[in-house]
Amino acid sequence: MQKVSVKLKKKVDYSYDIYIGNKILGDWLLDYFKQNSFSIIGIITDSNVDKIYKEKITSLFPKNSRWFTFSAGEENKNINTLLQLSSSLQKENFDRKSLLVALGGGVTGDITGFLASIYMRGISFIQIPTSLLAMVDSSIGGKTGIDTEFGKNLLGTFSQPEAVVIDTEFLKTLPEIEIKNGMAEIIKHGLIFDKDYLLNLKDTDYEKIVKRSCEIKSYVVSKDEKENGLRQILNFGHTIGHGLEKLFDFSLPHGICVALGMLIESRISMERKILSIEDYNQIENILKNYGYLNYLEKIKGLDIEKLFSIMLSDKKNLKGKVRIVLLKKIGRVYNEGNIYSFPVDINEFIKVFQTLNIL
Ligand SMILES: NC(=O)c1ccc[n+]([C@@H]2O[C@H](COP(=O)([O-])OP(=O)(O)OC[C@H]3O[C@@H](n4cnc5c(N)ncnc54)[C@H](O)[C@@H]3O)[C@@H](O)[C@H]2O)c1
Missing domain, CATH: 1.20.1090.10 (Dehydroquinate synthase-like - alpha domain)
Incomplete structure (x- = not known):
């Protein structure tokens, strides 16, 4: 018997920062995209957040950004939404040098993080939580996932974002x-x-x-x-x-x-x-x-x-x-x-x- 070892022991550093403040998003994005460039940027959001914010904040993102919106609600945190989003990315030629932005509550964050972690074996993503729950909980810690017919969060990964940007101004429209x-x-x-x-x-x-x-x-x-x-x-x-x-x-x-x-x-x-x-x-x-x-x-x-x-x-x-x-x-x-x-x-x-x- 012959043996070939696949040596994969490595030190990795998944650390990232969380930025918190009121009305900080515009300046933060400007700075971030000055320092980091991506082939294309996908902003993923749900239909409620889209309705309130798309027009207002589109101009804060670089020209090579695309919006992808799915229907709001936990019932849509599923494989169908994931596949639809993944097809949309492929149609727009998203590659390994692209970035996903999760703009929304925990549902958006979980699904976007999951998609980013498996799209072409993993691309970068950032979290911009807009619900209080997402700001204090779901956007931090790198748990991503979707629900299946058997229960919540049964398909998922541990995958950390590049950064989390929390602008408390979003809370003004939160029910x-x-x-x-x-x-x-x-x-x-x-x-x-x-x-x-x-x-x-x-x-x-x-x-x-x-x-x-x-x-x-x-x-x-x-x-x-x-x-x-x-x-x-x-x-x-x-x-x-x-x-x-x-x-x-x-x-x-x-x-x-x-x-x-x-x-x-x-x-x-x-x-x-x-x-x-x-x-x-x-x-x-x-x-x-x-x-x-x-x-x-x-x-x-x-x-x-x-x-x-x-x-x-x-x-x-x-x-x-x-x-x-x-x-x-x-x-x-x-x-x-x-x-x-x-x-x-x-x-x-x-x-x-x-x-x-x-x-
Ligand atoms: N990954 C984790 O570690 C983790 C931890 C806790 C919860 N979660 C997941 O998070 C999800 C719950 O998150 P959630 O409570 O944010 O749900 P959600 O994403 O459905 O958002 C709640 C509602 O608020 C709306 N909304 C969000 N931001 C808004 C804003 N600024 N103005 C107006 N409306 C806004 C959304 O459209 C939605 O209707 C669950 O799927 C849960 O499993 C994940």
Whole structure:
């Protein structure tokens, strides 16, 4: 037998910067395209963002830019949209020296990042998030992907952008419910990482808030890019949140489901005597003040068996138990070494849902 080794050990540096400010986009783009040239640039956006911004900001991009718009909505974060976009790029002769720009919310960011990571085996992309959720969460960390008929984000890659540019001016046109969706992630950052940040959120200086959330998310991602340990803490509230979203056929907004997920996961932490009653009460109060708990009524009497089986089918859960992140105190998650999520069985869920008056 003969052997030929394919030696691929190499040091790579995928670092990038996040630029944050109000009305910074024009200057940033001017500077960026002065320093970097591309054969052709594809701005990918959804139909809502297109309607509000295409005319206004086309002139900020170089002449060799093309716009590609897909229909807004999570239901379009799928293989069909991906293939349509890829065909459009091919028709316009996009090559390996081209750049994609994700201009939009998390759906746009996820699909554009995924497309960039597989188009001709990978081309450069930048993120220009326009929703609060995308600014504080989805545009950072390099997770890309699309949904399949079996669930959310089941096809995807880890692929980091060249840069993320956050212009908080975009928030002016964002619907109130989308602000609530982003706010849930911001509260999550406070709960898992930074109590002071959480307690000072009342001051709605978005530039400051977005910056702190970006710091927290990028710290976690840089310690554990591929979610082998620490990055799991970002799933706090999401195991149950995603389950609720699916159980109610996506009729409840994502942020509401995550907030309720955080409440229930905090309650489990308290019932296990990991989190103090005082901290739990404070969390409940904060979520109540933001209006999230008004939705408890909507999930009252839910089908817990069905919710449990939905959560079990999530890719992160194994062996008849659902794994969730637990809180040790406000600002700190519970861990055992490099393990940050812990199994919960259906009986424990039933008990906690009963104490919360959901069942
Ligand atoms: N990659 C990751 O790490 C990661 C993390 C969290 C969430 N996600 C993904 O992000 C997606 C959710 O992101 P989202 O909440 O931004 O959804 P989204 O992209 O659908 O945007 C929400 C809505 O706001 C509209 N919109 C966006 N910016 C606007 C603006 N400035 N003015 C007016 N309308 C605007 C959009 O058209 C859409 O209707 C989900 O698909 C989720 O899976 C990914």
